[in-house]
Amino acid sequence: MKGYLPHISYDSVVFGFAEGRLKILIMKYHNTGYFALPGGFVRSTENLNDAVKRGLKERTGLDKIYLEQFYTFGSVERHQPATMKTILKANKLPLKDYGWLAERFISIAYYALIDYSKVNPTPDTLSDSVGWYEIHDLPELIFNHQEIVDKALETLRLNLDRKLIGTNLLPNQFTMNELQKVHEVIKGEKLRRSSFQRKILSLDILKRHEKRFNGKAHKAPYLYSFIDNKE
Amino acid sequence: MKGYLPHISYDSVVFGFAEGRLKILIMKYHNTGYFALPGGFVRSTENLNDAVKRGLKERTGLDKIYLEQFYTFGSVERHQPATMKTILKANKLPLKDYGWLAERFISIAYYALIDYSKVNPTPDTLSDSVGWYEIHDLPELIFNHQEIVDKALETLRLNLDRKLIGTNLLPNQFTMNELQKVHEVIKGEKLRRSSFQRKILSLDILKRHEKRFNGKAHKAPYLYSFIDNKE
């Protein structure tokens, strides 16, 4: 317990984009072979959203993260005390102090969109690694974490056009082609180059910068950045 | 405590449609003048979703309800122990047994869509009335319940076209005009009759029945019902 709200946790699906693929952060627990989403708990006098931000800062080193709550998982089937007891034992943590971790939790799930290149994945005390995994090639995850990932991707897909969030997965400046690839990998389908470009530009949310000369033997693309406020 | 998960509650925004208006169920607490959304708590071995269904069944008498979770509110500002203590005092409930109600709660919010004509609003032990209020003409609500209502309506608006849910607010059979009014009142804008009709019919989700003769001096409209499964 020690200052945290009992039975309440959060899980986060941290999306990054690299090598043309959509990736998420997965933790591996010490000496168990168990894989899980990064998660945490809420202090007794802490805002839920702040708790999640705090946890993400610890795991990624990033401060201002695009973050969205998408579902709260509250089924009793989620509760698998044996799994958590195995993890505690592998970490030599006494049940008397840490047994509360093996109780039932209702977990609020968030997804985050971050610039892959800026992240410095940092394990916590229970885990010996935090790493990037391609979203369609994940190891087996504990509890219902695979379900959480699936729902995160589904929600991201639905929100992609409504909110203008693809840019959160890219560096400050990016080419139209990179943005299109982000959209394609989230939607899981190829998009027409000319239609995509026309659509995005008509939204008036991008600022055009100088070209990027990348040494390739063809016309150099313009760089764009996302315009936040436009009054 | 007594078998419930501490610090966890749910709130429900129950939508109904009557007199061309969108309404929701609001409870009034005994002897206090406090108004609130219908809510409740989760038993230690109960699915979150089942807890909400159980509560709605008690308040409305309905069994199969269209229900959707839309957000979990976890800010500390929600916590206003003085308000809850006033309610307990007005109900002559001793703090020693019921003080847990005045602690901090993280609340999972759901909205429900129901057939207004089928509901039988039933108060619980703390409240002396449950009644329908037009969504844009609510009394002042406790805690952050107004924020919850606002977010429920916003989510309903976003889901209206994506999911095919307008029919859940109407009786089994309804006219195209009634369905259009439901859409208009949720979106907060007038819709074109011919475009609306064309759009809805093209979805192939409605079955046409006989006409409804309502004694008015004009052409009688067809009745429709929602088709669930179509293979």
Place this chain on the structure above:
DNA sequence: ACCTATTGTCTCAAATTGCTACAATAAAAT
């Protein structure tokens, strides 16, 4: 028999999207 309000549907204009084509161009190849 005519009038009135509403319904179901058609039509054409306007806007959006799908798809192809083509000139521009950065650097490698000749």
Place this chain on the structure above:
DNA sequence: ATTTTATTGTAGCAATTTGAGACAATAGGT
């Protein structure tokens, strides 16, 4: 220096969807 190659920016037209109005059909009143 010229040609070649891969990619980019954008124009143009077809196909589709949506907006807006019009009109015949009709249930019941006058």
